[in-house]
Amino acid sequence: MEKELITLYRPVGPKELKLIEDSGWKRFPKRLMEQPIFYPVMNEEYAIQIARDWNVPASGSGFVTKFELPSSYLKKFQVQNVGGPVHDELWVPAEELEEFNDNIVGEIIVTRSFYPEA
Template identity: 80%
Template sequence: MEMTILYRPVGPKELALIEQSEYRRFPKRLAEQPIFYPVMNEEYAIQIARDWNVPASGSGFVTKFSVLSEYLKKFRVENVGGVIHNELWVPAEELEEFNDNIVGVIEVTKSFYA
């Protein structure tokens, strides 16, 4: 089984929900969040966690996880800026199935605080 490593920058509220799942699942999106977007590299995840999550909520975290590569082929990779700004766009209604394709646990690799 080939796997792809993805990253997700999160704030403290989302991290608490991940913890409640024993680091196995990402929480459902809010009504105003139609897309779940993990990012394709740690550098971009660090930028978001440090530069967006910390000012917004006082802390930011980078999570790292593996997903079955074959499953990911159904989603588009979107570039939203510079060369490192690649995101995988997963419709919110498909997040449960996405979670089912995570292999292992979701790890916190970096933490940032105000």
């Protein structure tokens, strides 16, 4: 029986993207001390907003990553709305990120890249 998969997105800057690449496109890096929550988002539109509007000014480029996890695993996390209708995300406590990574099915892929306008 095949598991139902949910597609999630994560906007990242170049440093986080390099760490994802170093993992073989399988894992998100551990959170820093000041990052108690890992927050994947529920749709690409929201991820694009963050990558383009926040990551580019903050770090010179922004990327949207896409990945899948079993819906049965994701049920443990409540969807949080943090603004408008597309601003849905999951809040994964940093101490649960390793287990979250273990549940990723397939690879993390980059769907969009953003750079400063020339």
